[in-house]
Amino acid sequence: MNTIELRSDTFTRPTEAMRKAMYEAEVGDDVYGEDPTINALEEKTAELCGAEAALFVSSGTMGNLIPLTILGGRGKEVILHENAHILHHEVGGIAAVAGTVPIAAPGEKGILTPQTVAGCIKENDYDIAHTSLIAIENTHNFEGGTCWQKDDLAALAAFASSKGIPIHMDGARCFNACAATGMSLADVFSYVGSANLCLSKGLGAPVGSMIAGDRSLIEESRRWRKILGGGMRQAGVVAAAGLYALEHNRERLAEDHDHARELAECLNSSGWAEVDLSRVETNIVFFKTPGRDAKGVEAKLAEKGVMVIATAPEELRLVTSLEVNSGQIKEACRIIRDLDL
């Protein structure tokens, strides 16, 4: 049975063309700054962001952890959304390694407004852990792949700047946000001080994430990457996949978003699932199964080859990516419609 992989866009496997680019990559010792492919990937990312510099790191978790450590700082408070990936799915590194105190703020569809953030800000005083950083997530994974719109970014950025507080963006799926909102990466980046951008999600590379920021942040990030054991040598073979992904796989993300909507509409008319269609903005769909155990639904779908993940007792998540083509989406819809629960 051919499986239809909808558990995550992290399941994407490198295509033949990507593997060829990896095979042909020129490499050197990156700890000495001599891997030409990594250098090209870092330059390309900085150029796309309109940033001074960028750094190749091994994962999105590291791409968040390093800016949290440098810009957050031990004993300081970092404000982030209550459902943030950094807070719940990065093994507590924000506290364990960065040493910061995470302060969770509410926000409709993952968006932090100046009003909600204002209530969390702590000014510097002798007995107070003051606010050093605001971290946003774009797209917001556990709010349903929702995007930050330009006005929301502008409002938070103006507020943060009035308080002298930098913003870090967990942009693990920022390329999806750009495809959905029509904003360029440079436009999004102009509202934040640093960003983590994953190459290994919808873009389809097997490994890697980029940190973008100003030159001093990236220099300090390079030192922290080494402290964390993330200094790499001839990693141009994997950076080549990232470069290939940036050049060839950004445009097609809109296709994944169409697929997600097709599946969401099909689920909504299935009779056993409910989707809040207003949240389906990119490649992620959360669906509820009222009165039905999500683990049981996950197992039934898996029996038919449709792989999704239960996220709560009556809720599941699916994610579209280049791993699933239009024909498989049609097949998944047929299985969803005919599912005998």
Ligand SMILES: Cc1ncc(COP(=O)(O)O)c(C=O)c1O
């Ligand atoms: C929003 C978000 N941020 C960060 C990460 C971490 O990325 P990685 O798994 O590469 O460490 C993920 C992973 O799924 C994510 O969804």
